[in-house]
Amino acid sequence: MNTHQTLDVAVDNRVATVTLNRPDVRNAFNETTITELALAFDELGRRDDVRAIVLAANGVAFCAGADLNWMKKMAGYSHAENLDDATRLADMLRTIYLCPKPVVAKVQGDCYAGGMGLVAACDIVVAVEEANFCLSEVKLGLIPATISPYVIKAMGENAARRYFLTAERFGAQEAHRIGFAHQVVAADKLDEQVAAIVKALVTNSPNAVAEAKVLVRDIAGKPVTDALVLDTAERIAQIRSSPEGREGVASFLDKRKPSWLN
Structure with missing residues (x-):
């Protein structure tokens, strides 16, 4: 109500x-x-x-x-x-x-x-x-x-x-x-x-969508310094090893729906 x-x-x-x-x-x-x-x-x-x-x-x-x-x-x-x-x-x-x-x-x-x-x-x-x-x-x-x-x-x-x-x-x-x-x-x-x-x-990974929002806010307008390059590498490394990151890649390779669509 x-x-x-x-x-x-x-x-x-x-x-x-x-x-x-x-x-x-x-x-x-x-x-x-x-x-x-x-x-x-x-x-x-x-x-x-x-x-x-x-x-x-x-x-x-x-x-x-x-x-x-x-x-x-x-x-x-x-x-x-x-x-x-x-x-x-x-x-x-x-x-x-x-x-x-x-x-x-x-x-x-x-x-x-x-x-x-x-x-x-x-x-x-x-x-x-x-x-x-x-x-x-x-x-x-x-x-x-x-x-x-x-x-x-x-x-x-x-x-x-x-x-x-x-x-x-x-x-x-x-x-x-x-x-x-x-x-x-x-x-x-x-x-x-x-x-x-x-x-x-809503079809996309909820965690990835949230992290993508943060990514845009954090990166927009920043100069491409060594620190920024390292930061972006760290972000992709973290999300690759996250549960949804692992599930997303596995589901793509297995040609099935990821678990967040169930």
């Missing part, structure tokens, strides 16, 4: 779906949403029966960013209160980003401000053709600070320099061009495409 106020969380056939469920406010998030997302991803990341997570949303918009009532409250906060509030948001985004399970963002509608941070913290992003994106913070005299580590990684420094500064709205094809979205599909193909990606994820 779903016990969340702002989310729907369901697990079926090794796939968890976390759905933003405040369609009346375009899935804008508040303190409760932030807390519930952090707890949900922390719990799902620990569950052995979950091999992939889909982050989705109900309604016409994926996420409009911060809830207006929450913003009104923040306007009266002291610096200390603002720092505490921002830290909770930053911790939630990091929980999604560091989740050991692969996370697929299923973007069925517009995605603005903090919503872009949610998407950027995911591993794979599929968006519908009609979706619009916007980093609107500077229009309000703010900056996209807490989401910036993930958004800049996703779209690159050059694109971030433009869209952080202009607050222009851009479409799904532009999001794809700059690397923010991996794939753009027609609305009637969204479910099918996300299902295909998830099927690929």
Whole structure:
């Protein structure tokens, strides 16, 4: 039974779906949403029966960013209160980003401000053709600070320099061009495409998928030094001798399914 106020969380056939469920406010998030997302991803990341997570949303918009009532409250906060509030948001985004399970963002509608941070913290992003994106913070005299580590990684420094500064709205094809979205599909193909990606994820070695996530985070942007070369050699040596590594190679040679598919 779903016990969340702002989310729907369901697990079926090794796939968890976390759905933003405040369609009346375009899935804008508040303190409760932030807390519930952090707890949900922390719990799902620990569950052995979950091999992939889909982050989705109900309604016409994926996420409009911060809830207006929450913003009104923040306007009266002291610096200390603002720092505490921002830290909770930053911790939630990091929980999604560091989740050991692969996370697929299923973007069925517009995605603005903090919503872009949610998407950027995911591993794979599929968006519908009609979706619009916007980093609107500077229009309000703010900056996209807490989401910036993930958004800049996703779209690159050059694109971030433009869209952080202009607050222009851009479409799904532009999001794809700059690397923010991996794939753009027609609305009637969204479910099918996300299902295909998830099927690929749950078919693979759970341990290898988790280690591959860590590998990308650790290696991206690093110079190819002797230490890095040694590190990558150590990683492949460790995973070759791991139970799933041995089973995967053995099953391939024996022309049978690996044990994690049973």
